[in-house]
Amino acid sequence: MPRLSEKLTLELNAQMGREFSASNQYLAMAIYLDDKSLSDLANFYYRQSEEERQHALKFMHYVLDADALPVVPELPKPKSDFESVEEIAEMSLSMEREVTGCIHNLVDLAMEERDHSTNRFLQWFVEEQIEEEATFNRLLDVTRQSTNLLLIDQYVSRLEPTGGPDEGA
Numbered sequence: 535m536p537r538l539s540e541k542l543t544l545e546l547n548a549q550m551g552r553e554f555s556a557s558n559q560y561l562a563m564a565i566y567l568d569d570k571s572l573s574d575l576a577n578f579y580y581r582q583s584e585e586e587r588q589h590a591l592k593f594m595h596y597v598l599d600a601d602a603l604p605v606v607p608e609l610p611k612p613k614s615d616f617e618s619v620e621e622i623a624e625m626s627l628s629m630e631r632e633v634t635g636c637i638h639n640l641v642d643l644a645m646e647e648r649d650h651s652t653n654r655f656l657q658w659f660v661e662e663q664i665e666e667e668a669t670f671n672r673l674l675d676v677t678r679q680s681t682n683l684l685l686i687d688q689y690v691s692r693l694e695p696t697g698g699p700d701e702g703a
């Protein structure tokens with residue numbers, strides 16, 4: 535009997551796709567910001583994009599290690615034009631909240647199936663999402679409180695992505 539159920543394999547693959555989509559969306563945001571010469575913000579989003587790619591690869595390796603087959607998905611076209619930095623921060627936070635919901639649904643499924651290995655694997659992402667939501671909440675606060683784009687750009691250099699729960703602690 536394979537270690538991963540068909541249903542969990544499908545859902546973990548779907549989550550890998552969402553992480554790749556987030557990576558592409560953050561890349562599109564980075565390009566928009568870079569084009570506006572908001573370099574620190576752009577760099578923050580380039581790093582965020584890279585982080586999401588690493589998340590996708592974590593799911594890919596987990597599925598492979600569990601003797602199931604990850605499938606590289608077709609990805610939706612990311613949004614590339616924005617009204618403001620605030621719109622970007624709002625969209626980022628709502629993307630992260632959606633991902634948190636998806637991760638929690640995956641944990642529910644793993645628990646229903648009494649798949650302790652997958653549950654353990656997913657706990658890293660449960661923690662990571664707490665940090666991700668907090669980071670984008672702070673960015674959104676700052677963009678709402680300041681109309682000065684250069685100040686926002688400077689502030690963001692203090693919002694380093696942590697690289698995940700087991701790093702930088």
Ligand SMILES: [Fe+2]
Pocket residue numbers: 553556585586589633
């Ligand atoms: Fe992620």
Ligand SMILES: [Fe+2]
Pocket residue numbers: 556586630633666
């Ligand atoms: Fe994220």
